[in-house]
Amino acid sequence: MKRMPQLLMAIGALLLGSLFLWPMWKIVLYAPQYPDGVEMHIWINKIGGNSPGTLQNVNILNHYVGMKMIEPDSIPELQYFQYIIIAMLALGLLAALINKRQVFLAWTVLMVILAVAGIYDFYLWEYDYGHSLSDEAPIKIPDASFQPPLFGRKVILNFIAVSLPHIGGYLTGLGMLLGGLSWILKRKNDRNEKRAFSADVVAAQRLQANA
Numbered sequence: 001m002k003r004m005p006q007l008l009m010a011i012g013a014l015l016l017g018s019l020f021l022w023p024m025w026k027i028v029l030y031a032p033q034y035p036d037g038v039e040m041h042i043w044i045n046k047i048g049g050n051s052p053g054t055l056q057n058v059n060i061l062n063h064y065v066g067m068k069m070i071e072p073d074s075i076p077e078l079q080y081f082q083y084i085i086i087a088m089l090a091l092g093l094l095a096a097l098i099n100k101r102q103v104f105l106a107w108t109v110l111m112v113i114l115a116v117a118g119i120y121d122f123y124l125w126e127y128d129y130g131h132s133l134s135d136e137a138p139i140k141i142p143d144a145s146f147q148p149p150l151f152g153r154k155v156i157l158n159f160i161a162v163s164l165p166h167i168g169g170y171l172t173g174l175g176m177l178l179g180g181l182s183w184i185l186k187r188k189n190d191r192n193e194k195r196a197f198s199a200d201v202v203a204a205q206r207l208q209a210n211a
Contacts, residue, residue, distance in 0.1 A: 005186035006096045009104055012093020012178030015171045016085050021043040022167035025122070027148050029061070030160040041166060042122075046083040065146055065157075066137025067129055077121060084114065088100045090178065101186035108179035116178065176200050 023041035030037045038057050039050040045144070047070060048054055059069045072078055088111060095103040129148025141157075148154060148161040155161075 008182040010096040012175040015175030018171035024169040066133035104183035
């Protein structure tokens with residue numbers, strides 16, 4: 001039990017590596033012509049889908065309403081976010097070695113801040129793609145917005161867009177929860193050790209007084 005906070009902190013940090021193994025987010029477009037959905041996957045360092053031609057299909061659909069093409073190489077976040085995650089993974093493992101509750105808390109708070117900043121950045125990206133429409137679009141709908149939802153489901157023309165975390169996103173969230181749990185358990189252990197030390201001091205003083 002004494003080593004449990006360190007173990008949880010290490011596991012929480014290692015779970016960040018899941019972002020390189022599985023997508024962190026997915027956006028699925030359903031329509032009568034796509035009953036199974038066009039499923040776009042967003043990774044920490046790339047954008048793809050559940051099939052090799054997914055991104056091309058999405059760009060074709062976007063072209064008709066004047067949305068910009070999604071070009072992963074032109075999205076700076078896909079270039080540098082991966083290094084932030086690698087740094088946080090390393091810092092999490094270092095925190096487990098240091099084994100201080102303040103360090104566990106600092107890592108967890110920083111991860112929460114980065115997660116909120118990442119979600120906000122994703123919202124801005126969606127907003128730009130959904131509102132910055134070309135005047136030369138084949139299909140023009142005045143005052144229309146094609147921004148997909150940040151979370152959940154949204155009807156866009158004859159499409160139903162569903163936006164949710166994917167495996168990497170869920171595992172990263174679990175890693176953050178484990179970081180918070182490691183802080184809670186470490187604080188509890190420290191308090192128990194302090195009480196035990198105080199009790200030992202009192203007992204020693206009593207023995208000295210009775211000697």
